[in-house]
Amino acid sequence: MDWSVEFERRQKVDRVTATPLVVHLHAEPEERRAIAKRLELQDVAKLEADCELDRPVHGDSVRLKGKLTAQVTQTCVVTLEPIPVELTAEFERLYVPGWKPEMEGDEEAVDAEAPDMEPLEGDSIDLGEAVVEELSLALDPYPRLPGVEVDEDGEADRPNPFQALSALRRS
Numbered sequence: 001m002d003w004s005v006e007f008e009r010r011q012k013v014d015r016v017t018a019t020p021l022v023v024h025l026h027a028e029p030e031e032r033r034a035i036a037k038r039l040e041l042q043d044v045a046k047l048e049a050d051c052e053l054d055r056p057v058h059g060d061s062v063r064l065k066g067k068l069t070a071q072v073t074q075t076c077v078v079t080l081e082p083i084p085v086e087l088t089a090e091f092e093r094l095y096v097p098g099w100k101p102e103m104e105g106d107e108e109a110v111d112a113e114a115p116d117m118e119p120l121e122g123d124s125i126d127l128g129e130a131v132v133e134e135l136s137l138a139l140d141p142y143p144r145l146p147g148v149e150v151d152e153d154g155e156a157d158r159p160n161p162f163q164a165l166s167a168l169r170r171s
Helices: 003-007 029-038 127-138 161-170
Strands: 010-012 021-026 043-054 062-075 082-097 116-120 124-126
Touching: 003 029, 003 127, 021 127, 029 043, 029 127, 043 127, 062 127, 082 127, 124 127
Parallel strands: 082 116
Antiparallel strands: 010 124, 021 043, 043 062, 062 082
């Protein structure tokens, strides 16, 4: 399935030079609904990003530095109740012509501070897709309401309403 249509914001790379090009992105309501569905969120109330594109000194690559802000509603994995979340995430990607994931090499040699590398295909970069991917990485994969824990048996550490009824029955 082609997900990029839910928040597609293509930026032509021929306009990108060593001088940074700044682009502000804002998701419209129908786009936010589609993003919420894709990321299995209850709601995406806000999604914005400031993207800065430039060309590093070496080669034909294009660097994307971004900062996203979002207001989303996740679902507590224990109680299934809604959890409103405000997120801010900074990211950096380097789009390289002809690059393939298998070119990344030995895992021990990977620099954790280096930008993520992506293939530069065609004459544009989909900034919207990059922002949605970064949002998905910024989300807590196992969101829980504050104070809600799970014990060793996998049970939620909260009062059982049936125990209270049982106590009333005994009195």
